[in-house]
Amino acid sequence: MNILMLVITTVATDTRVVREATTLADAGHHVHVIGRGVPEDWTPPRGVTVSSVGGASVFQKAGAPVGGGRRLPPHMRAARWALLPQHRASAFAAWGRAARTDALARTFDVVHAHDFNTLELGAELARERRVPLVYDTHELWSGRPRVGRPTPVRAAREAKVEGELGAEAAAVITVGEGVADALRARYDWSHVTVVHNTFPSGTAAADVPLPDTPTGAVYAGRIAPYREIEAIVTAARELTDLDVTLVGPADDTYLAALDRGPVQVLGALPVDDVDALLRRTGLALVTHSDRWENHRLAMPNKLFHAVRAGVPVIATDVRELARVVRQHDLGTLYRPGDAASLAAAVREARDRYPELLANVRAAEPLLSWEHDAETLLRLYADLPVPDRTS
Incomplete structure (x- = not known):
């Protein structure tokens, strides 16, 4: 199966996306991820390919070192607070246009949309190609922290769109039972599956001894x-x-x-x-x-x-x-x-x-991820097979 993943992150540091893509690739699928601002020197896992559209925010340069910036003056902080929601919406829209162009040049049997900011594009692509949509929400989008001025009208629209498009999805994935229960109650969804943000068991640092008492x-x-x-x-x-x-x-x-x-x-x-x-x-x-x-x-x-x-x-x-x-x-x-x-x-x-x-x-x-990987693979095994005959 050819899986198209959409995510507005750099991918390289997005452990959930990389882990899911790697698990699906190891199971024999081909996974292509369209991300944003992906580092040119990053090598994706075997069986996974990545393309990148868009860049960094105007408020923070990509790759800026921790602590390397200075505190903005009051007028700039006020401007940032006022303009940040508009800037983000504009940036998401620009990414969506570029990602759509990238996606249309590819063959895929399922669209896996990570988070609400890729859901509209994912649903559009899935409808056009008549393939299943998997909506993978990493958080309760409507309940997340809002940095910048309040935007109640936009928030209400996002909740409405999420409810409608999520209902169209063949499956909805989220990170924990709390978010899953909230989505079921809010949208009356019955197709929500939990895949935690776990890590593979065992660590390359196992040779580092644990202290007898924490230091x-x-x-x-x-x-x-x-x-x-x-x-x-x-x-x-x-x-x-x-x-x-x-x-x-x-x-x-x-x-x-x-x-x-x-x-x-x-x-x-x-x-x-x-x-x-x-x-x-x-x-x-x-x-x-x-x-x-x-x-x-x-x-x-x-x-x-x-x-x-x-x-x-x-x-x-x-x-x-x-x-x-x-x-x-x-x-x-x-x-x-x-x-x-x-x-x-x-x-x-x-x-x-x-x-x-x-x-x-x-x-x-x-x-551990071994437990959650089984859940992810079962979900994909149950997806409807796209009809290529018409």
């Missing part, structure tokens, strides 16, 4: 608003006997304004290097706010990354995330926004470290 805690993910970064920095000032590290791509404007205190900030690292860092320090910080509905429902891949690395977590006590941490006793929880609670949760995890390590090891088979 630090690592936040590995995007460094941006609504990620509890301020709570981490404040807690770090109290945790003087532990090293706290933030590692990942950053919102440059946000980072320039952040008082980092004693926290070390690193740029994005390869997954295996993050594993090694997690194992050397012993604890993972899996944090996000509870301000947005999507945060209350989300299952961040940071959780599954920690499980793959074999380390306990300190997680925000927010609905779905907290449910899974409690279910498997993978670590400790803290009240969102409460730095003192976060510091106490770190100390508790340190005190319970051998017990929590054992719990993480026991949970890995259910919280």
